[in-house]
Amino acid sequence: MRRLGVEHAVLSADAAPGGMFRRYPLFQRLNTWTKPYALAERHTRPYEWYDWNSLVGDEPAHRSTVPEFMDGTSYFPLRAEMAHGLEAFAERTGVQVRYDCRWQATRRDDGGFALETTDGLYQSRVVVFAIGMAEPWKPEIPGIDAVPHYVDTPPVTALAGKRVFLIGKRNSGFEIADALLPWARQIVLGSPRPPIMSVFTSGAGVRAKYLVPYEDYVMGGGVFILDAAIDRIERTADDWRVFTTGQRTGPLEFRVDQVIATTGFATPLADLPALGVATFSQGRLPRQTPYWESSTLPGIYFAGAVTQGAVGIRKHGASGNSAGVAGARHNARVLATHLARTHFGVAIPRPALGANGVIGFVLDEATRAPELWNQQAYLARAVTLDPAAGWVDDGIVPLAAYVDAAGPNAAAVTVELDANGDHHPTVYLRKDGRVSEHALPSDPLLAFEGAKQRAELASLLQDLGPVEN
Amino acid sequence: MAGLALFADLSRPQLAAAAHTFEEEWFSEGQRILRQGFTGSNFYVILEGEAAVKINGETRATLARGEFFGEVSVLLGEAPTADVVALRPLRCMVLAGPETEHFLITYPRVMYRILQAQARRLRTANLWRG
Numbered sequence: 001m002r003r004l005g006v007e008h009a010v011l012s013a014d015a016a017p018g019g020m021f022r023r024y025p026l027f028q029r030l031n032t033w034t035k036p037y038a039l040a041e042r043h044t045r046p047y048e049w050y051d052w053n054s055l056v057g058d059e060p061a062h063r064s065t066v067p068e069f070m071d072g073t074s075y076f077p078l079r080a081e082m083a084h085g086l087e088a089f090a091e092r093t094g095v096q097v098r099y100d101c102r103w104q105a106t107r108r109d110d111g112g113f114a115l116e117t118t119d120g121l122y123q124s125r126v127v128v129f130a131i132g133m134a135e136p137w138k139p140e141i142p143g144i145d146a147v148p149h150y151v152d153t154p155p156v157t158a159l160a161g162k163r164v165f166l167i168g169k170r171n172s173g174f175e176i177a178d179a180l181l182p183w184a185r186q187i188v189l190g191s192p193r194p195p196i197m198s199v200f201t202s203g204a205g206v207r208a209k210y211l212v213p214y215e216d217y218v219m220g221g222g223v224f225i226l227d228a229a230i231d232r233i234e235r236t237a238d239d240w241r242v243f244t245t246g247q248r249t250g251p252l253e254f255r256v257d258q259v260i261a262t263t264g265f266a267t268p269l270a271d272l273p274a275l276g277v278a279t280f281s282q283g284r285l286p287r288q289t290p291y292w293e294s295s296t297l298p299g300i301y302f303a304g305a306v307t308q309g310a311v312g313i314r315k316h317g318a319s320g321n322s323a324g325v326a327g328a329r330h331n332a333r334v335l336a337t338h339l340a341r342t343h344f345g346v347a348i349p350r351p352a353l354g355a356n357g358v359i360g361f362v363l364d365e366a367t368r369a370p371e372l373w374n375q376q377a378y379l380a381r382a383v384t385l386d387p388a389a390g391w392v393d394d395g396i397v398p399l400a401a402y403v404d405a406a407g408p409n410a411a412a413v414t415v416e417l418d419a420n421g422d423h424h425p426t427v428y429l430r431k432d433g434r435v436s437e438h439a440l441p442s443d444p445l446l447a448f449e450g451a452k453q454r455a456e457l458a459s460l461l462q463d464l465g466p467v468e469n
Numbered sequence: 470m471a472g473l474a475l476f477a478d479l480s481r482p483q484l485a486a487a488a489h490t491f492e493e494e495w496f497s498e499g500q501r502i503l504r505q506g507f508t509g510s511n512f513y514v515i516l517e518g519e520a521a522v523k524i525n526g527e528t529r530a531t532l533a534r535g536e537f538f539g540e541v542s543v544l545l546g547e548a549p550t551a552d553v554v555a556l557r558p559l560r561c562m563v564l565a566g567p568e569t570e571h572f573l574i575t576y577p578r579v580m581y582r583i584l585q586a587q588a589r590r591l592r593t594a595n596l597w598r599g
C-alpha cells in the first residue's frame with residue numbers, strides 16, 4: 001500500500017512479527033515446502049513457486065527470506081525458521097506496524113469505519129482484516145466441551161503408552177497422530193468421512209508429510225482410521241469413552257486415556273457479524289467476493305487465511321490455496337492493487353506488450369508465474385487489447401472476477417488441472433462481452449512455451465487483434 | 470440436509486458422512502454458479518434461495534431448495550450447456566465433480582432419487598415440446 005501511495009495503518013495485537021508461527025504448528029515443522037535449491041534462482045519471482053512460505057515482494061532482497069534460516073534437515077521449515085523469515089521480511093521492507101495494539105470494536109463512521117483499539121480510535125474508508133482462522137472450533141457433539149482442542153494438546157511425554165482418540169481427520173489430526181507415533185500405544189482418528197489426501201487431489205487435503213500414520217493404519221500397526229459419526233463423549237474417573245456409529249462398523253464404544261478435538265478453527269470476527277458481515281460454514285468464515293470483500297458489508301475486506309472463504313469458480317472442485325501462506329500472500333498483493341485502484345483512485349501502470357510480445361508474455365506467465373501456480377484456477381494473468389495502446393498487461397486478477405465482469409476484449413491465462421490430472425495453461429478469451437474457455441496443450445515438463453502452445457494462443461488472440469507469433 | 474428428499478433414504482451415519490463429503494457455499498444475487506461452456510463443473514444441491522437456469526441469457530427454468538444442478542455436466546464430463554445464476558442469496562452444498570461418481574456409487578439410494586428427479590424433468594420437457 002505504501003508503494004501504491006495509499007495511506008494506511010497496520011495494527012497488530014502481537015508484540016512482534018511472526019503471527020501464528022510464534023506458536024503453531026504445535027509440533028514445530030510446517031507442512032508446506034520451501035526448496036532451498038530449485039529450478040528457479042532464489043530471490044527471483046519464479047522462485048516463489050518453489051518457496052511456499054516466504055512473503056512476496058518487489059525487490060530481490062525482500063524475497064526468499066525463509067530459506068535463509070533453514071538448516072538443511074528438511075524442506076519443510078521449522079516454525080522458528082518461518083518466524084525468522086517473517087521477521088526478516090518486516091525488517092528489510094521497513095513495513096510500519098503498530099504492535100501491541102488490539103482491535104476492540106467496530107462501527108460504521110461517516111462513509112467508512114471506526115475501529116476502537118487499545119491504542120485509541122482509527123477511522124478509515126476501508127478496513128482489511130487479516131485475523132487468521134485462529135479461534136479453536138468444535139462441532140456440536142454431546143460431551144465435547146470437556147475435550148481439549150488441538151491447541152491444548154498435552155505434551156507427548158504425558159501420552160507415552162496411552163490410547164488416544166483424535167476427533168477429526170484433517171491436517172491437525174494427522175499432525176498429532178504423526179507426532180504421537182513414537183509415544184502413544186494406540187491412536188484412533190475418527191470422523192464421519194474418509195480422509196482426503198492431497199496427493200490425490202493435487203491440493204486440498206491431508207498433506208503428504210503426514211502420510212505415515214495412514215500407512216501405519218493400512219499395515220495394522222496400531223493406528224486406526226474410523227469413518228463414523230461421533231455420537232457422544234463421556235469423561236469417567238479413569239478414562240474417556242467415545243461412542244460412534246459408522247455405516248460399516250455400526251455402533252462402537254472406545255475406552256481411551258485421552259481424547260483430543262482436532263476439529264479446526266474459526267475466524268475471530270468479534271462484532272463484525274453484528275455489523276452486517278454474513279458468514280457461512282457454521283459461522284467460521286465470512287462470505288466474500290472474488291476480491292475478498294465482505295459480500296454483505298462493502299468496505300470490509302479480508303486477507304490471509306480467511307480468504308479461503310472465497311473459492312473462485314471451483315473448477316473440478318478445486319478452491320485455490322488461500323488457506324496457506326503460499327496462496328494468501330498473492331491474494332494480498334492483488335488486494336492492495338485493487339484497493340488502490342477502486343477506493344483511492346490510483347492509476348495502476350499497464351505496461352504495453354506489443355503485438356510481437358504478447359504471445360511470449362502470456363506463455364512465460366503460464367510457465368513461471370508463482371501466482372498462477374500457487375493459486376491454480378483462482379488467479380489469472382490478464383492482458384487487454386487497449387484501443388490506443390494495443391496489448392497491455394492488466395496484472396494478476398481473480399479469475400471469477402474476470403470472467404463475470406463486463407469489459408473490453410481481453411484474455412486471461414491460468415494454470416489448471418484437467419480431469420486426468422494434467423496441467424494446462426487455460427485461456428479465457430473475452431470478445432464482445434462473452435468469455436470462452438480454451439485449454440492449451442499440456443507438456444510433460446510443464447514448459448508451456450513450445451510451438452504448439454504458441455500457435456494455439458496466436459490463433460485465439462488473432463481473433464481479438466493483431467499478434468505476431 | 471436431512472430434510473431434503475434427495476437424502477431421505479439415508480441412515481443417520483450415512484447422512485453424517487454425506488454431510489461431511491459436501492462443502493457449503495454461498496452465492497450473492499446475480500452471481501453465476503455454473504458457467505455455460507466452462508469445463509470442470511461440480512454437483513450442487515440448493516439449501517436456501519433460488520437460481521435461474523439460463524441458456525444464452527434466456528431463463529429456461531428456476532430451481533429452489535432441495536433441487537440440484539450440475540449433474541449432467543459432471544456425468545457426461547462435458548461443459549455445461551447453461552448458466553446457473555443466483556436469483557437471490559443462494560446457499561448450496563457442493564460436491565467436487567471428480568468425487569461425484571464415487572459418491573453416487575456409495576449412496577445408490579441418492580442416485581435413484583436423482584434418476585427420479587431427472588425422469589420428472591424429462592417428462593416436463595416432453596410435455597412442453599408436445
